[in-house]
Amino acid sequence: KVRAVYPDETVDSVCPFCGVGCLTKVSVKSGKIVQVEGRDGPANENRLCVKGRFGFDYVASPERLTKPLIRRDDAPKDQNIELNGSNYLDVFREATWDEALDRAAAGLQESYAAKGGAGISGFGSAKGSNEEAYLFQKLIRQGFGSNNVDHCTRLCHASSVAALMEGIGSGAVTAPFRAALDADCVIVIGARPEQNHPVTATYLKQAAKKGSKLVIMDPRHQGLMRHADHGLIFKPGTDVAMLNAMLNVIITEGLYDRQYIAAHVDGFEALKEKVSEFTPEAMAPVCGIDAQTLRDVARLYASSGKSIIFWGMGISQHVHSTDNVRCLIAMALITGHIGRPGTGLHPLRGQNNVQGASDAGLIPMVFPDYRSVEDPNIRAEFEDAWGRTLDPQRGLTVVEIMDDIIADGIEAMYVMGENPAMSDPDQHHARKALTTLKHLVVQDIFLTETAWHADVILPASAHAEKLGTYTNTNRQVQIGRPCVPLPGEARADWELLMELANRLDLDWTYSGVPEIYEEMRSHMPSLAHISWERLERDGTVTYPADADDTPGNEILFGDSFPTEDGRARIVPTDLVPPAELPDSDFPFVLTTGRMLEHWHTGAMTRRATVLDALEPEPVVSMHPKDIRAAGFTLGQQVTVETRRGAITLTLRADRDVSSGMLFMPFCFSEAPANFLTNPQLDPYGKIPEFKFCAARIAPAMAE
Ligand code: SF4
Numbered sequence: 001k002v003r004a005v006y007p008d009e010t011v012d013s014v015c016p017f018c019g020v021g022c023l024t025k026v027s028v029k030s031g032k033i034v035q036v037e038g039r040d041g042p043a044n045e046n047r048l049c050v051k052g053r054f055g056f057d058y059v060a061s062p063e064r065l066t067k068p069l070i071r072r073d074d075a076p077k078d079q080n081i082e083l084n085g086s087n088y089l090d091v092f093r094e095a096t097w098d099e100a101l102d103r104a105a106a107g108l109q110e111s112y113a114a115k116g117g118a119g120i121s122g123f124g125s126a127k128g129s130n131e132e133a134y135l136f137q138k139l140i141r142q143g144f145g146s147n148n149v150d151h152c153t154r155l156c157h158a159s160s161v162a163a164l165m166e167g168i169g170s171g172a173v174t175a176p177f178r179a180a181l182d183a184d185c186v187i188v189i190g191a192r193p194e195q196n197h198p199v200t201a202t203y204l205k206q207a208a209k210k211g212s213k214l215v216i217m218d219p220r221h222q223g224l225m226r227h228a229d230h231g232l233i234f235k236p237g238t239d240v241a242m243l244n245a246m247l248n249v250i251i252t253e254g255l256y257d258r259q260y261i262a263a264h265v266d267g268f269e270a271l272k273e274k275v276s277e278f279t280p281e282a283m284a285p286v287c288g289i290d291a292q293t294l295r296d297v298a299r300l301y302a303s304s305g306k307s308i309i310f311w312g313m314g315i316s317q318h319v320h321s322t323d324n325v326r327c328l329i330a331m332a333l334i335t336g337h338i339g340r341p342g343t344g345l346h347p348l349r350g351q352n353n354v355q356g357a358s359d360a361g362l363i364p365m366v367f368p369d370y371r372s373v374e375d376p377n378i379r380a381e382f383e384d385a386w387g388r389t390l391d392p393q394r395g396l397t398v399v400e401i402m403d404d405i406i407a408d409g410i411e412a413m414y415v416m417g418e419n420p421a422m423s424d425p426d427q428h429h430a431r432k433a434l435t436t437l438k439h440l441v442v443q444d445i446f447l448t449e450t451a452w453h454a455d456v457i458l459p460a461s462a463h464a465e466k467l468g469t470y471t472n473t474n475r476q477v478q479i480g481r482p483c484v485p486l487p488g489e490a491r492a493d494w495e496l497l498m499e500l501a502n503r504l505d506l507d508w509t510y511s512g513v514p515e516i517y518e519e520m521r522s523h524m525p526s527l528a529h530i531s532w533e534r535l536e537r538d539g540t541v542t543y544p545a546d547a548d549d550t551p552g553n554e555i556l557f558g559d560s561f562p563t564e565d566g567r568a569r570i571v572p573t574d575l576v577p578p579a580e581l582p583d584s585d586f587p588f589v590l591t592t593g594r595m596l597e598h599w600h601t602g603a604m605t606r607r608a609t610v611l612d613a614l615e616p617e618p619v620v621s622m623h624p625k626d627i628r629a630a631g632f633t634l635g636q637q638v639t640v641e642t643r644r645g646a647i648t649l650t651l652r653a654d655r656d657v658s659s660g661m662l663f664m665p666f667c668f669s670e671a672p673a674n675f676l677t678n679p680q681l682d683p684y685g686k687i688p689e690f691k692f693c694a695a696r697i698a699p700a701m702a703e
Helices: 050-054 097-117 128-145 159-170 177-182 198-209 225-227 238-252 258-262 269-277 280-288 292-305 323-333 354-359 376-386 398-406 427-436 493-503 514-520 532-538 609-614 624-630
Strands: 009-013 023-029 032-038 069-071 092-094 120-123 185-189 214-215 230-231 307-313 344-347 414-417 441-442 457-458 468-471 476-482 540-542 588-593 617-621 639-642 647-653 661-665 678-679 693-699
Touching: 009 476, 032 441, 050 198, 050 609, 069 678, 097 120, 097 128, 097 225, 097 414, 097 441, 097 457, 097 493, 120 128, 120 398, 128 354, 128 376, 128 414, 128 493, 128 514, 159 225, 159 323, 159 344, 177 198, 177 307, 177 344, 177 354, 185 198, 185 292, 185 354, 198 214, 198 225, 214 225, 214 292, 238 280, 238 292, 238 323, 258 323, 258 398, 269 323, 292 323, 292 398, 323 344, 354 468, 398 427, 398 678, 414 493, 476 493, 514 532, 617 624, 624 647
Parallel strands: 120 414, 185 214, 185 307, 214 230, 307 344, 414 441, 441 457, 588 661, 617 647
Antiparallel strands: 009 023, 023 032, 069 092, 069 457, 468 476, 476 540, 588 693, 617 661, 639 647, 639 693
């Protein structure tokens, strides 16, 4: 039986989930969202995936936080408190807004008085808007003179940003993903767009159908390989071996672009010398791809008129992840496959605003627009604008902050919309850090696993309840609009930031989101010519734009790069093995990631009825051959263990998972995968090695 829906109103907005940035039309009836459809946005042309279309009712979940909460004096700070099935009202008591905000500010001030900026840290979020990201980093920097402010880009693409900034002077994509439609050759490496960027996957399939040669490279099989000319399933952790072998072929066979290199690129001779030892024959046994295939793919990429590379966290979540990206950059630079339609470098961004939050300065090393906190001239600009002396040292990153807490350094933290008690590696360590804090303020829409550790909880706004801008993976700045009212006493995030700032005597007087956007923009040359008024008028504008009335530049770096001398720089790489290799005690490679139906730590999608019905329980996936060899049965409970912990969950057969590997999504709070992951960091991007650690699996012990 089909039931017609007659909404009271429809609101034009943007999807709250992945970095694709699909524009949506949200239908509202009696103050609730009843339907979401795609709009004709530049990134989606009316398309939506299952998350965007069906993942909306988390907004009206009965689990929403509706009143400020303060931890009871006698409530223990147990590191697994939410896993122990506690009743939240035994742990927290409801409070008035004034009491909660006063308590939140006082705790932060106490730690600041004791230790200065070194005692304070803040985790903002790539789920929040640009304006929220800007205000959050401003609060930590201006209010506490600290650069210990970071967010989850540290856990996804920090290494991509590090390598891109070093190589081409810009941390964003050089071309939108629709550029694949103009390409002759499309490489997708370490990414699973059908699961994690589903609308992008539709364009990749379209590109393949119209004749682009599609190359998918991943340690796991994936559905997109059905559309590909080459599907390379390489051994996990061997990206540099495989990519250096391709660089070797391109150079030894003279397939590089001499003119382009002479005009635009430094470091070619050093690369040539370095990759001379990485012959396809030598690297084939290392990466598991035969030498002829390595040659074929290298020739295809280099010889095609227009080639483009997409990558995801399979590239960026390793201890050698910056090196992985350096190899991809080198491939594009020596072939001149950058700066023209159908060419470029595109790290597929994970969360809806991970690009924008990074651009807005939610990073410990840089102010908005990636301007160094260590540069005295830049710092002086912000000190003038904000009226306070600012920290001249770069701050600590996400995992470093957790380590510093345990080392008796940082003692207070403000978390807005992040969930480190699910997203950080080695959860025993991360949760111990959260319980060690003297003062933790959490601003969120749900009682997340992190919020259970808080001293003060501030109920905040869901995406569908607020106004704000979001920057997608294509550098398109788009407006998200309020569709439904805030529940109970929950408040807009920017208002809460301003309330706290004024309790720190910062004297903020913003009248609303447009004013915050314009202040942020005044510090961001990248947003020149993209006023709030223009966004209201045009709906979407790609940055950078050259004038108020011309479209933004989708393809970048045709003439030069935004480096000091305008030239790009190649950094040759060596083989660095994963930090923890399988052995006789832990014979499997465990890799973690996302699934189509659930998004990141699951705080939103696990509370979306349709999505949770599709994937309701934690699973570990294993190749059927390995299941048979181990004598397991499908659907049985198994325990997966690493050197950091063990969790019990359901066994699933999956032919996509290579023999010898285990795959686990990290969205299930009942069995958090990150109790198992390795916190070892890439030395440049400071990103943990989520994609590789040694594990073992056994039948679960009966209760
Ligand atoms: Fe939302 Fe991403 Fe799906 Fe588009 S592809 S509907 S942005 S989750």
